[in-house]
Amino acid sequence: MQINEEAPLALDSLSLGALAPELVSYQHEPPQMASAAVxxxxxxxxxxxxxGAKSTLHEMERKVPLLVQKALYWDEEMPFLPCVTMISTSGCILQGDRLTVEIDLDAGACAHVTTQSATKVHSMDNNFAAQTQHIxxxxQAYLEFMPDQLxxxxxxxxxSDTxxxxxxxxxVIYSEILxxxxxxxxxxxxxxxDVYSSRITAKNEFGNTLFxxxxxxxxxxxxxxxxGVMGKFDVYGNVIVFTPKEYQDEILAQSPSFYSEQLCYGVSRLPNESxxxxKVLSCDSSDVKNAIREFWQKVRKVTTGYSLPTPFIWKV
Known part of the structure; x- marks a missing residue:
């Protein structure tokens, strides 16, 4: 983890991979269809x-292959919480894809954002896929960003640059599973x-980089x-929580580390008290999802006073 006050905001997805040294060998354009084409x-x-008493999906812009339909209010524990599912009309991420996601929450708003299923990055003959996310x-807003595994x-x-x-x-609860x-x-x-590259940058309301x-x-x-890296494990989960200091202390006190031959996880503080x-490792994605859900439950309960609803059977 790096602390860098001069770190730039996420680059445009069109130029992101072209400037990354880890992708210098994968700049050839696909012969089938150029990168970033229609x-x-x-x-x-x-x-x-x-x-009023609930939050709404107030504005939405989209361009294929990214899509959402409408906000639903299926969370019975927080019935005022708009739940939005991001959809890919192509069903996967392909070589030459350039994707940009922007999510804004006004003061006092809340939202839950997830994906329709696992995000699959298909095999590639040429080039790469790039994604930027700006949240x-x-x-006093509250966001759960909980996509399925990649x-x-x-x-x-x-x-990816977030x-x-x-x-x-x-x-903010920001989750990712690889x-x-x-x-x-x-x-x-x-x-x-060949390459998986992901950068996450956090900034406060004054524009200062936190980590x-x-x-x-x-x-x-x-x-x-x-x-020292993945060892025998196959699945990596990462959850970042931004919340006021008093909530951090309570969540940390309720979150002991755990290690076994099948599963291990632990919680630590981010720089600048942000x-x-x-982080969690396992050989089974369901174990990682369950560990993340337990941590997510603690964060939601401490920060909002509400519990998680019963999970959908197809999300377990």
Whole structure:
């Protein structure tokens, strides 16, 4: 983890991968369809606002392959919480895709954002896929960003740059799950991807950088299934929580570390008292999801006073 006051905001998805040293060998344009062509340059902007007793999806802009339909209020514990599912009309991420997601929460608003299913990054002959995410959360707002797992197929290259601008009075739960690949599909699928690169930058309401975390995985150059990295584990979960200091202390006190041969996780503080980070490893995605759900429940209960609803059977 790096602390860097000069770290820039997320780059435009069109230029992001072109400037990344980890992708210097993968700049050739696909012969089938150029990168960022029509249908491969997706854009999604969501703005949530507080309206009376509930929050609403107040504004939405989209361009294929990114899509949302409407906000639903299926959370029986927080019936005022708009729940939005991000959808890909292509069903996966392909070589040459350039995706941009922007999420804004006005002061006092709340929202839950997830995905329709796992995000699959398909095998690539040329080029790579790039994604930028810019999340802005206003005073006393509350956001749960809980997508399903990302599955990089063999010979895939994916780079993501996320910027989270969060008011010091707000709470953001940002989750991500990374699989080793389709390990039951083919013997070369486990850690068979070429590049996975992800950077997360956090800023406060004054524009000051609180922390950077960048993860660059190139398993064919530097194996991941070794002690000190992934070892025998296949699934990596990462949850970042931004919330006021008094909530951080209570959440941390309720979140002991755990280690076994099948599962391990732990929580630590982020720099500049900005929040907490929870990391979990397992060989089974359901174990990682369950561990994240338990931590998510603690965060929601402490910060809002509400519990999580019973999970949908297809999300377990």
């Amino acid at each position: 249908g491969k340059h997706g854009y999604l902007r969501l703005r949530f606002a507080k309206r 802005r959360v206003g005073k 599955i990089p197929h063999r010979k895939s290259r994916f780079i 910027v989270i601008e969060c008011d010091s009075t707000a709470t 699989m080793s690949g389709r390990k039951y599909h083919h013997q070369d699928e486990r850690f068979g991807f 950077n975390e960048k993860l660059v995985l190139t398993p064919k150059e530097r194996p991941l299934d070794v002690v 929040g907490l980070i929870f």
